[in-house]
Amino acid sequence: MVDFSFGQGPTKEVLSYFRDKGWKPSFSYKDVWGSEHVYAFTVAKATEMDVLRTIRQSLDEAIEEGIPFSQFKRDLTPKLQALGWWGKKTARDPLTGEIIVAQLGSPRRLKTIYRANVRTAHAVGVYQRAQRTKKALPFFLYQLGPSEVHREEHVNWHEMIAPVDDPIWDSIFPPNGWGCKCRVRQISKAEALRRGYSKDKIPELEMTTWRNDRTGEELDVPVGVDPAWDGNPGRVREALLKKKLATSTRTAKEVLKKPVPSSGSRAIPDxxxxxxxxxxxxxxxxxxxxxxxxxxxxxxxxxxxxxxxxxxxxxxxxxxxxxxxxxxxxxxxxxxxxxxxxxxxxxxxxxxxxxxxxxxxxxxxxxxxxxxxxxxxxxxxxxxxxxxxxxxxxxxxxxxxxxxxxxxxxxxxxxxxxxxxxxxxxxxxxxxxxxxxxxxxxxxxxxxxxxxxxxxxxxxxxxxxxxxxxxxxxxxxxxxxxxxxxxxxxxxxxxx
Known part of the structure; x- marks a missing residue:
């Protein structure tokens, strides 16, 4: 099976999204929720910074250089094993105090970590690029990915067309769950009309209530979307960038005032x-x-x-x-x-x-x-x-x-x-x-x-x-x- 790749390389939006994240060690994936993933990098059960940093560095390299999962796994596995973050080990849940047998690193977990992070970063890049080009390409076309088995709701959304800024993309902008390979393609108005676009065809989403048993929070999520995957990280990222721009106090003059370091002894001649x-x-x-x-x-x-x-x-x-x-x-x-x-x-x-x-x-x-x-x-x-x-x-x-x-x-x-x-x-x-x-x-x-x-x-x-x-x-x-x-x-x- 051909795994995900960026082809000719990731866009600047993809790299900046991943690199701008902060850090958040967590015990369960339910501890860091929804839009928090836009702000912070986390891996469940990775509660030590050296483990989290090692995984992040490998993902950064994979995203930047288009490294396939097979190589990502081969390079990262011995590093995590050296850090002791591999296999099943007993651990204390910091929330409940309960001693459990926790699954740390494994080939299956690395595949989940790789796909979730690489695909989400790619999705952010797609959305942010669309914000720049939506005058020429004002619509998204929802498409199924290459999975052998698809969720029923995702099949129903296949070939759905909606404007780039339609509220529906706040809820079902892919990926829409663990292992989801769905995607959107940005298209012109002419193509949208050829495909039979009508505002009336944009579906009403059926919602279901889900309770986070670690935080007690109750959330309404669309049926067919895994909890924590509803939302649009690209739109959250866009709002974050606007806020940073509005609150920034560094001016061009301040940047120009920074002294240029001297060449020193040039230990490296050339x-x-x-x-x-x-x-x-x-x-x-x-x-x-x-x-x-x-x-x-x-x-x-x-x-x-x-x-x-x-x-x-x-x-x-x-x-x-x-x-x-x-x-x-x-x-x-x-x-x-x-x-x-x-x-x-x-x-x-x-x-x-x-x-x-x-x-x-x-x-x-x-x-x-x-x-x-x-x-x-x-x-x-x-x-x-x-x-x-x-x-x-x-x-x-x-x-x-x-x-x-x-x-x-x-x-x-x-x-x-x-x-x-x-x-x-x-x-x-x-x-x-x-x-x-x-x-x-x-x-x-x-x-x-x-x-x-x-x-x-x-x-x-x-x-x-x-x-x-x-x-x-x-x-x-x-x-x-x-x-x-x-x-x-x-x-x-x-x-x-």
Missing amino acids: AFSTAKKVSAKSFSDVLDKLPGAEEQVEKLARFTKANNIKTLFLKQAEMGRNKTSLKIAEPVKNYLDKKDVAYPQMLYTTRAPGRANGFTFLSADHVVVKVKARTNPENVKTEDLSNAVNIAYDKNKSGNTAWSLSSIVRNLTESGDHGGALVTWLHEIGHQVQFKAKLDRKPGKTGHLTQYSATNDYEYHAEHFAAWVLNRSALERFDPEAAKYFDDLIESAIHD
């Missing part, structure tokens, strides 16, 4: 980037502002300049061996000054781009870092980066060692993937520092700050080098010998 807001300067500016890291960043800048280290910031599809990556082969080859290379894709692609956040290799003078179209260095909080080393230290000492510094920033901080991309860059540069210093082994007796650093000597160098740049004092607290080792290692790499 970069080839396919993400609009990612550049050598934008991420270098973040490094310049790292608290207490001035000396490390200065040495880092000397290293990248002395060794002419180049950086490729690429999206996941561009890192795979496919037609998408082939499109950038020529400009990448020119940027890396590898004009004689017969197969330039080998310089920046990998067999498993979904699992790799970045990579480099011994014979290279460049690093490859995976970013997303939405990655924005302005969303990185420098305290998140430096604190990631403290978190790694605390987890290590408690016997619950984190997988990597990048995973800490991506999953446990507000900087998320924005900051995670920069930590990945530092990790890959750590490999290059080791390569240029011509050292194959880590220092004698030393611990491993993260699980990834224990994988082999190369990953030891990469992880601990990133920690050294981000928060040398925390690394020294963990292992004084390691902090001193990296002081000397980068000097050796600069002069060699």
Whole structure:
């Protein structure tokens, strides 16, 4: 069965709707109701922020990049399992105090989460786009989706035509329930008339009363629409945007008064980037502002300049061996000054781009870092980066060692993937520092700050080098010998 996708990619309305949501951990889907879903992102039984954030990041990527459910499930499942949010577990209902066996993550739940969020976001985009184009296309045509079995009421609404702003769309704008694949198509007045449109044909909806047993609230919902699915998230979203516009106190003059940050030490001398807001300067500016890291960043800048280290910031599809990556082969080859290379894709692609956040290799003078179209260095909080080393230290000492510094920033901080991309860059540069210093082994007796650093000597160098740049004092607290080792290692790499 062909699953839902955005085809050529989502509209700006779809992405902004999903990204503008707040957060609302909940125990039951009945705890967050109706239009509340427009304002807040929630997943039933996801009461911990790290779980909720992980699911949201995966959905954001799926919506933005048109990732099918099969890949969404494959990428998200191990992350949720690592967080302990998988299978059936006993949990206390915060409302009743009752201990129940709760279904956490499962393939079926992931499918429900994926379809509900992706289809609702798409519906919002359809409605908001219609508000801009309704003069030319003033009607919606209700259509059944590709389900094998349809609800009787949905079959009755099939081919129904009503004006874009007709009140009926406040109640039955699809999707209209769990698993509903119905949709609307915006049509012209001429097509509406050809199809026999008449205002008298717009049906009267039969209503039924439903009681939310968690809140006690009684609601009238149309027969054929699952409770909590009645309503029109696109119209609620439109009202919210109008309110924001009316109450906004930021003026154009205030925006223009904001100072432009200086270029700083340019730890990243230059970069080839396919993400609009990612550049050598934008991420270098973040490094310049790292608290207490001035000396490390200065040495880092000397290293990248002395060794002419180049950086490729690429999206996941561009890192795979496919037609998408082939499109950038020529400009990448020119940027890396590898004009004689017969197969330039080998310089920046990998067999498993979904699992790799970045990579480099011994014979290279460049690093490859995976970013997303939405990655924005302005969303990185420098305290998140430096604190990631403290978190790694605390987890290590408690016997619950984190997988990597990048995973800490991506999953446990507000900087998320924005900051995670920069930590990945530092990790890959750590490999290059080791390569240029011509050292194959880590220092004698030393611990491993993260699980990834224990994988082999190369990953030891990469992880601990990133920690050294981000928060040398925390690394020294963990292992004084390691902090001193990296002081000397980068000097050796600069002069060699």
